[in-house]
Amino acid sequence: MSTPDVRLVDVTKRFDDVVAVDDLSLDVESGSFFALLGPSGCGKTTTLRMIGGFEQPSEGCIFLGEREVSGLPAYKRDVNTVFQSYALFPHLSVFENVAFGLRRRSVRGETLRGRVEAMLKIVGLAGMGRRKPRQLSGGQQQRVALARALVNKPQVLLLDEPLGALDLKLRKQMQLELKAIQHDVGITFIHVTHDQEEAMTMADRIAVMNDGRIEQLGTPTELYETPATAYVAGFLGVSNLIHGTVSGSDSVRLDRGPEVRVSAAALNGRTGHVAVGIRPEKIELGNGQPNALEGKIVEQAYVGVATQYIVETDCGRLTVYRQNASPGLNGASPGDRTTLSWSPDSSFVVDSMEESE
Amino acid sequence: MTAVPATERMPRERTVSRVWSFVKHHALTAYAILAFTYLMVPIAVVIAFSFNNPAGRFNYTWSGFTFDNWKHWDGVPGLRSAMVLSLEIAFIASLVATALGTLIALALVRYGFRGRGATNLLIFLPLSTPEIVLGASLLTLFLNNHVSKVLQLGFWTILIAHVMFCISFAVVTVKARLIGFDRHLEEAAMDLGANEWVTFQKVTLPLIAPALLASLLLCFAISIDDFVVTYFNNGPKITFPLFVWGAARVGAPPQVNVIGSVIFIVAVSVMVANVLVQMRRAKSAATA
Numbered sequence: 252m253s254t255p256d257v258r259l260v261d262v263t264k265r266f267d268d269v270v271a272v273d274d275l276s277l278d279v280e281s282g283s284f285f286a287l288l289g290p291s292g293c294g295k296t297t298t299l300r301m302i303g304g305f306e307q308p309s310e311g312c313i314f315l316g317e318r319e320v321s322g323l324p325a326y327k328r329d330v331n332t333v334f335q336s337y338a339l340f341p342h343l344s345v346f347e348n349v350a351f352g353l354r355r356r357s358v359r360g361e362t363l364r365g366r367v368e369a370m371l372k373i374v375g376l377a378g379m380g381r382r383k384p385r386q387l388s389g390g391q392q393q394r395v396a397l398a399r400a401l402v403n404k405p406q407v408l409l410l411d412e413p414l415g416a417l418d419l420k421l422r423k424q425m426q427l428e429l430k431a432i433q434h435d436v437g438i439t440f441i442h443v444t445h446d447q448e449e450a451m452t453m454a455d456r457i458a459v460m461n462d463g464r465i466e467q468l469g470t471p472t473e474l475y476e477t478p479a480t481a482y483v484a485g486f487l488g489v490s491n492l493i494h495g496t497v498s499g500s501d502s503v504r505l506d507r508g509p510e511v512r513v514s515a516a517a518l519n520g521r522t523g524h525v526a527v528g529i530r531p532e533k534i535e536l537g538n539g540q541p542n543a544l545e546g547k548i549v550e551q552a553y554v555g556v557a558t559q560y561i562v563e564t565d566c567g568r569l570t571v572y573r574q575n576a577s578p579g580l581n582g583a584s585p586g587d588r589t590t591l592s593w594s595p596d597s598s599f600v601v602d603s604m605e606e607s608e
Numbered sequence: 609m610t611a612v613p614a615t616e617r618m619p620r621e622r623t624v625s626r627v628w629s630f631v632k633h634h635a636l637t638a639y640a641i642l643a644f645t646y647l648m649v650p651i652a653v654v655i656a657f658s659f660n661n662p663a664g665r666f667n668y669t670w671s672g673f674t675f676d677n678w679k680h681w682d683g684v685p686g687l688r689s690a691m692v693l694s695l696e697i698a699f700i701a702s703l704v705a706t707a708l709g710t711l712i713a714l715a716l717v718r719y720g721f722r723g724r725g726a727t728n729l730l731i732f733l734p735l736s737t738p739e740i741v742l743g744a745s746l747l748t749l750f751l752n753n754h755v756s757k758v759l760q761l762g763f764w765t766i767l768i769a770h771v772m773f774c775i776s777f778a779v780v781t782v783k784a785r786l787i788g789f790d791r792h793l794e795e796a797a798m799d800l801g802a803n804e805w806v807t808f809q810k811v812t813l814p815l816i817a818p819a820l821l822a823s824l825l826l827c828f829a830i831s832i833d834d835f836v837v838t839y840f841n842n843g844p845k846i847t848f849p850l851f852v853w854g855a856a857r858v859g860a861p862p863q864v865n866v867i868g869s870v871i872f873i874v875a876v877s878v879m880v881a882n883v884l885v886q887m888r889r890a891k892s893a894a895t896a
């Protein structure tokens with residue numbers, strides 16, 4: 252692994268008595284698409300603003316590459332930001348907005364024109380250089396904001412919920428475009444979002460934040476398949492958590508159910524009270540797998556690619572997805588009794604927390 | 609009391625109600641015309657009498673039409689120098705007051721500092737203090753032994769006084785614009801490599817320019833017609849309002865009306881130009 256592009260070491264940020272970011276350490280690999288994911292108020296924006304140089308940390312250090320930048324103002328950092336509100340200069344044309352950063356670095360004449368126009372083309376705004384920002388749609392403004400930042404070829408690009416103001420369809424489209432642009436330019440992207448689906452679609456690595464701290468950091472697959480905490484399990488997708496007590500090196504006795512097997516790796520030496528988690532799509536209707544629970548179907552909902560069942564068991568309500576691979580396959584309907592089963596390898600274990608589902 | 613037959617009463621009631629509905633429909637129009645006339649008649653008189661050819665020293669009765677007053681607008685001793693002084697004072701005072709006012713407004717809106725609340729209140733003081741009190745207190749200050757050793761009553765004391773009461777207006781005008789200002793714009797500029805000064809030049813200043821222009825015009829207008837405060841602090845210097853006041857006691861020359869008309873016309877032109885520019889801007893935003 253090369254030196255990380257961005258490194259935060261024990262960074263804390265306090266606003267009067269509010270601790271917005273709490274002793275956070277983080278490495279972002281060069282050239283990666285990194286997402287900061289978390290609920291509102293967890294400190295994502297504050298973290299980003301400290302990297303950008305709009306806030307200074309109360310404690311800790313920030314490095315860009317080899318260089319420590321804590322204390323430096325924004326204009327002395329090789330980082331550019333796409334603001335949530337876009338913050339386009341309303342008195343300047345699209346061209347001048349994009350040219351702003353280059354002009355500050357004394358790029359002039361043909362070179363300037365060439366670079367700005369090439370960038371406008373990349374984001375699909377060729378020929379719109381003479382318009383004012385207010386004459387563009389939300390999606391177009393978003394692209395200008397992106398072009399304005401990217402044209403400077405920064406070491407790192409920071410994006411604070413850049414898609415938040417767009418409608419769902421445009422959002423999906425921009426997610427793919429952003430990802431493609433990142434791939435083409437090869438710049439490190441740090442993307443803030445509270446949308447788990449967006450983070451999973453776009454990012455190579457995700458840091459799930461909660462209350463100013465990083466709850467878990469990993470690839471989307473790691474976070475989804477082996478969440479470290481009940482919080483992460485609940486934040487990324489739907490998960491069924493069943494409480495129980497560790498009863499062996501690879502087994503857990505459920506509080507109100509049988510003993511189930513889990514992988515020793517998932518248990519990871521835990522003892523005492525834990526929660527076993529199973530994703531809805533990994534539960535089978537029927538007893539084809541080693542771990543089984545009896546239950547009654549209480550709800551059924553057709554959601555296109557899958558049918559969602561809510562099954563009432565002694566251990567609480569569980570959500571089950573069954574793929575609609577071929578029509579007429581799903582015979583089960585509300586009121587039916589059924590057996591649910593799953594493989595030990597497709598479950599995970601987290602510390603039991605009362606606030607979990 | 610005699611009973612009126614119903615058949616006779618009906619048409620009269622109908623007439624009354626018709627009159628009433630006429631009044632209801634046209635009362636607002638009539639009121640608007642009256643109010644407008646009330647506002648416009650004095651100005652019309654001022655302009656009309658600038659073309660009067662007065663018989664005696666007083667320009668109060670119409671006695672013939674002439675262009676002479678406009679041709680020889682400075683034909684009265686002292687009028688030209690008074691006008692020049694007023695313009696100088698108004699020009700410098702509005703520039704200085706707007707510059708200082710902008711800085712004060714920036715400080716008040718952008719920074720939390722001890723005494724901000726008090727400053728916010730104090731800024732309004734010159735607006736709410738009676739001018740006569742302001743003028744008199746300033747005179748007391750200027751006549752103070754220590755001050756009068758370095759500063760004689762005259763140009764500078766008038767200028768200081770005018771800057772002082774103009775600042776409040778400048779602060780209020782610029783502050784209103786700054787409060788609606790998106791701070792992210794400045795952060796974006798810095799993000800793109802502009803230091804504080806360049807950010808101010810390239811982003812802040814262009815965006816608050818309309819407020820600065822408004823402040824300049826407002827201060828200019830307030831300064832050029834100030835009488836009360838100036839009267840206390842002018843020393844030997846005579847501004848246009850002081851000149852008019854002095855002239856009126858011995859007979860007002862029609863040239864005063866000429867200057868008055870010019871000021872009115874300039875003010876109206878600036879206003880119309882402003883409206884036209886706004887309209888064109890709105891149109892270009894809508895079409896492009």
Ligand SMILES: Nc1ncnc2c1ncn2[C@@H]1O[C@H](COP(=O)(O)OP(=O)(O)OP(=O)(O)O)[C@@H](O)[C@H]1O
Binds near residue numbers: 266289294
């Ligand atoms: N300038 C500030 N002064 C005081 N408190 C602040 C300031 N900025 C942020 N905070 C507080 O710090 C905490 C984290 O805020 P932050 O903006 O980083 O959250 P976020 O994760 O970006 O949330 P969102 O998803 O809603 O944008 C919040 O409790 C917020 O109230």
Ligand SMILES: [Mg+2]
Binds near residue numbers: 296297
């Ligand atoms: Mg935020």
